[in-house]
Amino acid sequence: MKFNKIILPAIVCALALSSCEDNKMEWGKPDGYGDVNISDIPLELQEKIANYDVIKAYAAQYLPGQTIGLGLGADLYLENEAYRQVADDNFQMFTTGNAMKHESVVTNKGELNFDKIDAFLAAIPTDIPVYGHNFLWHTQQRQQYLKSLIAPEMKVETGDDEKCENVITNSGFENGNTGWVFNGSGYNGTIVDEGYASAHALQCTMTATSTGNYDSQLFWNLPSALEQGETYYLAFAAKSDPAINVQVIGQNQADYDIAIYKETFTMTDSWKLYEYELTFEDDKVIDKIGLQFGGTPNSILYLDDFKFGKKKETEVNYCTNGSFESEKGLDGWELANSGAGISIVELEDAISKTKVLKMVSSETSANAWSLQLRSPEIPSFPNQKVQISFWVKSEQAGKGRIALPGWSNETPYMDWLGTGGNWTEFFETTTEWQHITILPQKYNTDFKEGTDTWKLQLDFGYLPNVTYYIDDIKVTLVEEAPTAKSLTRSGGISYIIKPIEEKRAALLGAMETWIKGMAEHEGMERVVAWDVINEPISDNNQWRGVNGNFSSEDATPTEDETTGLNLNWANGHFYWGYYLDKEYAVKAFEYARKYTKEGTKLFVNDYNLEINPNKLQALIDMVKYIDENNENHRPIVDGIGTQMHLIAKSITKEQIDAMFQTLAATGKLIRVTELDVRLEENKTPTADDLMLQADIYRWVFESYKQYIPAEQQSGITIWDITDDTSWYKEYSPCIFDANLTRKPAYKGVCDGIAGRDISEDFTGDDWKAGK
Numbered sequence: 001m002k003f004n005k006i007i008l009p010a011i012v013c014a015l016a017l018s019s020c021e022d023n024k025m026e027w028g029k030p031d032g033y034g035d036v037n038i039s040d041i042p043l044e045l046q047e048k049i050a051n052y053d054v055i056k057a058y059a060a061q062y063l064p065g066q067t068i069g070l071g072l073g074a075d076l077y078l079e080n081e082a083y084r085q086v087a088d089d090n091f092q093m094f095t096t097g098n099a100m101k102h103e104s105v106v107t108n109k110g111e112l113n114f115d116k117i118d119a120f121l122a123a124i125p126t127d128i129p130v131y132g133h134n135f136l137w138h139t140q141q142r143q144q145y146l147k148s149l150i151a152p153e154m155k156v157e158t159g160d161d162e163k164c165e166n167v168i169t170n171s172g173f174e175n176g177n178t179g180w181v182f183n184g185s186g187y188n189g190t191i192v193d194e195g196y197a198s199a200h201a202l203q204c205t206m207t208a209t210s211t212g213n214y215d216s217q218l219f220w221n222l223p224s225a226l227e228q229g230e231t232y233y234l235a236f237a238a239k240s241d242p243a244i245n246v247q248v249i250g251q252n253q254a255d256y257d258i259a260i261y262k263e264t265f266t267m268t269d270s271w272k273l274y275e276y277e278l279t280f281e282d283d284k285v286i287d288k289i290g291l292q293f294g295g296t297p298n299s300i301l302y303l304d305d306f307k308f309g310k311k312k313e314t315e316v317n318y319c320t321n322g323s324f325e326s327e328k329g330l331d332g333w334e335l336a337n338s339g340a341g342i343s344i345v346e347l348e349d350a351i352s353k354t355k356v357l358k359m360v361s362s363e364t365s366a367n368a369w370s371l372q373l374r375s376p377e378i379p380s381f382p383n384q385k386v387q388i389s390f391w392v393k394s395e396q397a398g399k400g401r402i403a404l405p406g407w408s409n410e411t412p413y414m415d416w417l418g419t420g421g422n423w424t425e426f427f428e429t430t431t432e433w434q435h436i437t438i439l440p441q442k443y444n445t446d447f448k449e450g451t452d453t454w455k456l457q458l459d460f461g462y463l464p465n466v467t468y469y470i471d472d473i474k475v476t477l478v479e480e481a482p483t484a485k486s487l488t489r490s491g492g493i494s495y496i497i498k499p500i501e502e503k504r505a506a507l508l509g510a511m512e513t514w515i516k517g518m519a520e521h522e523g524m525e526r527v528v529a530w531d532v533i534n535e536p537i538s539d540n541n542q543w544r545g546v547n548g549n550f551s552s553e554d555a556t557p558t559e560d561e562t563t564g565l566n567l568n569w570a571n572g573h574f575y576w577g578y579y580l581d582k583e584y585a586v587k588a589f590e591y592a593r594k595y596t597k598e599g600t601k602l603f604v605n606d607y608n609l610e611i612n613p614n615k616l617q618a619l620i621d622m623v624k625y626i627d628e629n630n631e632n633h634r635p636i637v638d639g640i641g642t643q644m645h646l647i648a649k650s651i652t653k654e655q656i657d658a659m660f661q662t663l664a665a666t667g668k669l670i671r672v673t674e675l676d677v678r679l680e681e682n683k684t685p686t687a688d689d690l691m692l693q694a695d696i697y698r699w700v701f702e703s704y705k706q707y708i709p710a711e712q713q714s715g716i717t718i719w720d721i722t723d724d725t726s727w728y729k730e731y732s733p734c735i736f737d738a739n740l741t742r743k744p745a746y747k748g749v750c751d752g753i754a755g756r757d758i759s760e761d762f763t764g765d766d767w768k769a770g771k
Helices: 009-015 045-050 055-062 074-079 081-090 115-123 143-150 500-520 576-580 583-595 613-629 653-664 687-707 744-754 764-768
Strands: 067-072 093-096 130-136 153-157 180-183 187-193 200-206 217-221 231-241 245-251 259-266 272-279 288-292 300-310 334-337 341-346 355-360 372-374 385-394 398-403 427-429 434-438 457-459 467-478 492-496 527-534 558-560 564-566 601-606 639-642 645-647 669-678 713-719
Touching: 045 744, 055 067, 055 081, 055 744, 067 074, 067 081, 074 081, 074 115, 093 713, 130 500, 130 583, 143 500, 180 288, 217 300, 231 245, 245 272, 259 272, 385 398, 385 427, 500 576, 500 583, 527 583, 576 583, 583 601, 583 613, 601 613, 601 669, 613 639, 613 653, 639 653, 653 669, 653 687, 669 687, 687 713, 687 744
Parallel strands: 067 093, 067 713, 093 130, 130 527, 527 601, 601 639, 639 669, 645 669, 669 713
Antiparallel strands: 153 492, 180 217, 187 200, 200 300, 217 288, 231 272, 231 300, 245 259, 245 288, 334 372, 341 355, 355 467, 372 457, 385 434, 385 467, 398 427, 398 457, 558 564
């Protein structure tokens, strides 16, 4: 056989079966490394390891009924040729560490992305099957999507001026800093009077040591994470002294490293409204939005009037130039009676953008038509309803109306403010912006028959010497007649909680869609077994998630009509059992049995079974429950997987033996699913450490063969190849080192498979012959 990489010479003497001193003059290395000149000399341990065959050769010889597998990273396999070659040469089956997990495949919209899986299946040898890992777990789940299925319906009450469903409930700091999250040591925030669109604002005073934008941040925690493909609208009013930069950012509430960085605005010394639209395309869980603005020592920033939420669908406004932003001013509008003047002016508190319509009545004005402006032509919509809306205020108390040339009744009396009171000829105006929304067809008028167009007429000549401002005139089609209303800029949010039956049905539907989609995807017929449920028993020996049994970092979800649903679970965590109780496990196996190919073996898999007999028994009891409570009331679980992430300094052979004896008594297939052996953290292993690690690997194979009957032996999977790619890389847990060099643990695995020390067959002649 070919020469294989061996352990570095630094530990040669310590590992030698005979001393280096005895052999130092004559030892060489084969195949370009020098010649071995003397036969029958006992081989050094490193050279023995190098002379071993590949693992799957021994597996085929000594364990023909089992498969020796490897847990690996799909990305590493695809990108690293040397890693891939060692995997292909040594192992009979592959398990992907992450590529087949829920969070890796399911998008935030619930779609399945198979790109990584397809690439992996196309790359591996056709004779190597795959062990699926896993259908359900409590972590690495696509939490945002699953939460969206059970989250309450958000009911947003906003003014018609809003461009989004504003989720910021303290947008103008009227409730102090309630709801706002202050991050960073670079500023101090205080509430002050005289805001932009409210009576208050937030004053952010940068410290003398503020050095970067990141040291001064302000966030609002969102009721749900941003959704991929959705467009969001953000607006805020601000001013600063001196001019500073303010950047829009989003983060994950649990992990600030998960973030997005967007538009940067430069402030001025006067109030200005800043607007930004964000189409969210990132595959990240972003559930808080905010600004960062540090880096200018001793500067002062004022913030007010925040709005953030999904952008409202754009309505078609049939009133041309209704926002009066055209460069041509009154473009399309007709001056019927200009009174003391009609013009377009800029106004700091303009509703739409910066410009508004200004109408001034003359000193002799006494009739509605004494100050009159008509819109461009608007199409008629027979048998359809339209809504007319606009904003209006005046410098003094005033009066006005809307007339409708081209309608059957051009000057209907209406309930202008939507109060449910009497219909009147006109509405009254004040110095505060007021939003008028009307549905003319409610008031005994409609489009004249045979007319294709009509006009909107503004009549504001009732009183003399009054200055009016009008903005954001809209004429839109509506499906149903809304109630006319007068709104302020403030809004509110409430939630309609879904019944538990609806939540359960949604989650079971998502579970079935996920399992079916995975099992039936082209190429997945190569998957011969599945971890249907991974780690279902917690360390307190109870069903994870059921009856509020969570990991230490998680807590019971909260939900009400005011704040909506807060899962209170770490990013990526989702406990199916919390909402579905024990039924989740039964249904998972039913769906897996229904959709996987015939003959696929279905496992439940957990950790620490070798050191926690009570947890082991709880897992066995769970298997029994699933077998007895599925729709056919017969065994449906094929096997039990024991991960066996072992700690060398504490695990004993007696613990390993006892676990396998207990598992054998179940009559189920038994598989070691994730075997590795940890040494001391962040320490270069000694020769003794490496030999102990090799012994433990050998113990596992020997005990498995001794206590698990042949008909129950599924095999053993080793978790990753090299120490530097392992999830426990600080503990040097693998059978190859970072250079893909075989460690003594490699020998331990092979000897365990064979049930004897294979190297006893080796001689110097064998070595010289390259066997």
